[in-house]
Amino acid sequence: MKKQTPISPTAAAGRCTLVGAGPGDPELLTLKAVKAIRAATVLLVDDLVNERILSEHARPDARIVHVGKRGGCKSTPQAFIERLMITAVREGETVVRLKGGDPFIFGRGGEEVEHLREAGIECTVVNGVTAGLAAVTSLGVPLTHRDHAQGVVFVTGHAKTGAGAHEDATDWRALAATAHSARLTLVIYMGVAGAAHIERELLHGLPGDTPVAVVQHASLPQQRHVVATLGRLQAAIAEAGLASPAVIVVGDVLQGLAAASVDAGAGRFGT
Ligand code: SAH
Numbered sequence: 389m390k391k392q393t394p395i396s397p398t399a400a401a402g403r404c405t406l407v408g409a410g411p412g413d414p415e416l417l418t419l420k421a422v423k424a425i426r427a428a429t430v431l432l433v434d435d436l437v438n439e440r441i442l443s444e445h446a447r448p449d450a451r452i453v454h455v456g457k458r459g460g461c462k463s464t465p466q467a468f469i470e471r472l473m474i475t476a477v478r479e480g481e482t483v484v485r486l487k488g489g490d491p492f493i494f495g496r497g498g499e500e501v502e503h504l505r506e507a508g509i510e511c512t513v514v515n516g517v518t519a520g521l522a523a524v525t526s527l528g529v530p531l532t533h534r535d536h537a538q539g540v541v542f543v544t545g546h547a548k549t550g551a552g553a554h555e556d557a558t559d560w561r562a563l564a565a566t567a568h569s570a571r572l573t574l575v576i577y578m579g580v581a582g583a584a585h586i587e588r589e590l591l592h593g594l595p596g597d598t599p600v601a602v603v604q605h606a607s608l609p610q611q612r613h614v615v616a617t618l619g620r621l622q623a624a625i626a627e628a629g630l631a632s633p634a635v636i637v638v639g640d641v642l643q644g645l646a647a648a649s650v651d652a653g654a655g656r657f658g659t
Contacts, residue, residue: 401477401478401479401480402476402477402478402479402480402481402482402483403477403482403483403512404473404477404483404484404485404504404509404510404511404512405424405428405483405484405485405511405512405513405514406484406485406487406491406497406500406501406511406512406513406514407421407424407425407484407485407486407487407491407513407514407516408421408487408488408489408490408491408514408515408516408517408518409421409434409436409437409438409441409486409487409488409489409516410488410489410516410517410522410607411488411489411516411517411518411519411521411522411523411606411607411608412436412438412488412522412605412606412607412608413438413522413607413608414438414440414441414444416516416517416522416607417441417445417516418514418515418516420514421514421516422445424484424512424514425441425442425445425446425484425486426445426446426447427482427484428446428447428450428482428483428484429447429449429450429451429481429482429483430450430451430453430476430481430482430483430484431446431450431451431452431453431483431484431485431486432453432455432469432472432473432483432484432485432486433452433453433454433455433456433486434455434456434486434487434488434495435454435455435456435488436456436488436489436633437456437486437487437488438608441486451481453472455469455472466496466499466500469485469500470500470503470504473485473500473504473509474503474504474507474509477504477509485500485511487516488516488519488633489516489517489518489519490515490516490517490518491513491514491515491516492513492515493518493520493542493577494542494544494577494578497513501513517607518542519577519606519607519633519635520542520575520577520635520637522606522607523575523601523603523606523607523613523634523635523637524573524575524601524603524637524641526603526606526607526611526613527601527603527613527615527637527642527645529641529642529644529645530641531573531575531641532573532641533641536571536639536640536641536643537571537572537573537639537640537641538570538571538572539570539571539572539573540572540573540574540575541563541567541572541573541574541575542575542577543558543563543574543575543576543577544558544576544577544578544579545558545576545577545578545579545580545581545582545583545586545636546577546578546579546581546582560585560586560589560590560592561589561590561592561593562593563590563593564589564590564591564592564593564594565592565593566593567593567594567638567639568593568594568595571640572639573637573638573639573640573641574590574636574637574638574639575635575636575637576635576636576637576638577635578632579634579635579636580602580625580630580631580632580634580636581632583602583621583622583625583636584622586621586636587618587619587621587622590618590638591618591619594618594638595618596617596618596619597617597618597619598617598618598638598639598640599615599616599617599618599638599639599640599642599643599645600615600616600617600618600621600624600636600637600638600642601613601614601615601616601636601637601642601645602614602616602621602624602625602628602630602634602635602636602637603634603635603637604630604631604632604633604634605633605634606635612628612630613630614627614628614630615642615645615646618638621636
């Protein structure tokens with residue numbers, strides 16, 4: 389952890405809030421998130437944020453900057469996003485950085501807060517419902533259960549690569565062994581592209597008949613999912629034609645779900 393930089397005397401006139409927009413369904417926004425979005429004069433928005441959230445809550449005169457990588461554009465470099473935030477705060481704007489799910493579950497929220505602090509800007513953070521939580525809930529199963537899972541691990545299937553990082557920074561075999569012995573549910577974000585590798589590695593520590601589910605577009609009307617076993621993870625994803633954004637869930641909490649069902653199932657269980 390970097391040391392916190394104290395706010396300098398030249399510190400910003402404006403404000404900055406990192407806001408979790410939830411998994412997609414606008415009704416899963418927190419009241420605090422709605423309040424922050426309504427107050428914003430500048431919004432920097434990630435690509436997984438539902439447009440309806442902006443049309444329903446942003447001020448008509450707010451400046452909205454899309455910084456995501458969908459829609460044919462390349463993702464805005466992280467350093468550029470952070471510079472934009474710092475400049476806008478210094479100009480006295482009320483800045484909201486709107487991120488999918490929860491700002492501190494993947495999605496680089498932690499880095500943004502650190503860089504703002506280094507620039508002398510304190511940032512408030514508003515939690516959002518993380519995609520993994522919404523995905524599992526939409527199937528009507530819990531992440532933990534006294535009979536099946538004593539805990540849950542949120543893990544990225546796409547760990548940082550390049551300088552200072554291993555090609556595959558996640559030790560899937562160790563994770564599988566721990567999940568098996570400690571009875572943990574695994575919730576894997578950004579894992580669909582690497583599913584074949586993840587399946588192969590997890591099979592070193594978990595039985596092939598461990599239930600898995602893959603949920604795409606959780607909480608949205610176009611939600612689809614597939615239920616299978618770990619030994620068929622990649623095959624099931626390919627057969628169902630599922631792609632990002634999706635989470636992979638592994639564990640006995642999924643026992644009892646009908647295998648290989650692919651459905652639009654959003655909203656059935658309160659997401
Ligand atoms: N901060 C976000 C995660 C950002 S990483 C959160 O807390 O949810 C982006 C990944 O999140 C995607 O690749 C996918 O794995 C997952 N994700 C985001 N929205 C999703 C959704 N509606 N349904 C399924 N997975 C989703």
